[in-house]
Amino acid sequence: MKKNLILLLWTALLFIGCSKNDDNTYSAPKDLAAQDFMWKASNYWYFWQDxxxxxADDRFASxxxxxxxxxxxxxxGDFFDNQLRFTxxxxxxxxPDYEEFTKILSGITKNNGLNFGLILLDGDLLVGYVRYIIPGSDAASKQIFRGNYFTEVDGQRLDTNNYIDLLYGENDTYTLTMADYVNDEFTPNGLExxxxxxxxxxxxxxxxTNTLDVNGTKIGYxxxxxxxxxxxxxxxxxxxxLQAQGITELVLDLRYNPGGRVSSAVALASMIYGTNTNELFVRQRWNPKRQAGFSTSSLEENFINQIEGGEAINSLGxxxxxxxxxxxxxxASELLI
Structure with a gap:
């Protein structure tokens, strides 16, 4: 089973069917199908179910x-937040769209390559700043770089009322008005x-992936x-x-990493630390209802010495x-750390 640690209830998507009272006779009205699914999935899989x-299994008498x-x-969404979420x-x-959701898990999105943040100024005005540019994207071929600022989208000044429509709306193409920060002010610099x-x-x-030589020490990044x-x-x-370049120190940048597959975390940990397949990397813990259904060995992941496909792992040790x-x-970032 592919296991994911990310900001989501992934296990709910694996839910097949579990009645609230095990008699499988209840059929929810169509307009309540999502709420019915969420309760059953959470009752069965949710880590904080108890x-x-x-x-609770006996929450409803009828x-x-x-x-x-x-x-x-x-x-x-409100139903989960208000009725089912653990505090x-x-x-x-x-x-609401599982197909789009599974694409995101695989890193597949509709994307121009710009990852940005927003700064709230006085009043309701906003300024965008570039966190990073995705390699191979449209933005990677343009004159826009990490640390740049922008104040307008398609000629409209960004504010708290319009930024969602301008930056996350249906428009697949938009034009940013770039700006400089000078004397405590953001001023358009003429670049679009x-x-x-x-x-x-x-x-x-x-x-x-880079190698830096700092006072004779080779540091990988x-x-x-x-x-x-x-x-x-x-x-x-x-x-x-990095191994071929002889690094002895490593800087791993996970600043914008929300997680993902446990198997990828196991692989990266093995690449950094070691490939002793008898050494435990992680032991899973599920909710009490599900924990009893797993064997001890199925809940444990050891370090590995090869990736999927059989290729030997390059390990820095x-x-x-x-x-x-x-x-x-x-x-998964937290798991790796």
Whole structure:
């Protein structure tokens, strides 16, 4: 089973069917199908199932009571947030389009390659800043770089009321008005950059691999964007490059890495630390209802000595690594650290 640690309730997507009372006789009204699915999936898979009173197996005395509960929030996302979410859960979110969602897990999106943040100025005005540019994207071929600022989109000044429509709307192509920060003010510099989103763009999560020589010490640097399925070969090649260059220290940049596949985290850990297949890397813990159904061995992942396909892992054998993080570094990133 492919296991993912990312900001989502991935296991809910694997849910097949589990009735609230095991008799499999209840059929939810069509307009409550999403809420019905969410309750059943969460009752069965949710890590905090036994901490949420509304998810208790004996929560409802009748189908009628259960139906009234499902009707408590017409919006499926609000239903989960208000009725099912554990108070300390910062990972789970609702996605209405599972096909689009699974594409995202594989790093496939409609994308122009611009990753940006927004700064709130006085009042409701906003300024955009470039975090990074995705290699191979439309933005990578334009005069826009990390650290640049922009104040307008298609001639409209960015503010808290229009930024969603301008930057995340239906328009696949838009033009940014670039700006400089001088004397505590953002001023347009006369440069405009037109960007176009590409359908089904797949990004290679291994963005940058460099070796720096600092006072005689060779330091490797990898900017790793996501623990994405299918890119272990690229990751192994990057580590092999650093290995060939004789690095003795490593800086791993996970500042914008939200997580991904556990198997990719196991592979990267083995590439950095070692390939002793008898040494434990992670032991999974599920909710009490599901934990009892797994054998001990199926819950454990050891370090590995080859990636999928049988290629030997390039391992640096380091006992120390420097990791760059932000509040966007999560899940599989945290597991690796």
């Amino acid at each position: 901490d949420v009173p509304n998810l 189908d009628e009571e259960y139906t009234v509960f499902l009707e408590s929030d017409a919006d499926a 300390e859960d910062r990972f789970t979110f609702y996605s 950059v037109m960007l176009t989103k590409e359908e089904n763009f797949q990004e290679n999560p291994v963005y940058i 990898i900017f790793y964007r996501r623990f994405t399925d299918g890119f272990e070969d690229e990751l192994n090649a990057a580590i092999g490059q 380091l006992s120390r690594v420097y990791v760059l993080t932000t509040d966007r570094s999560a899940s």
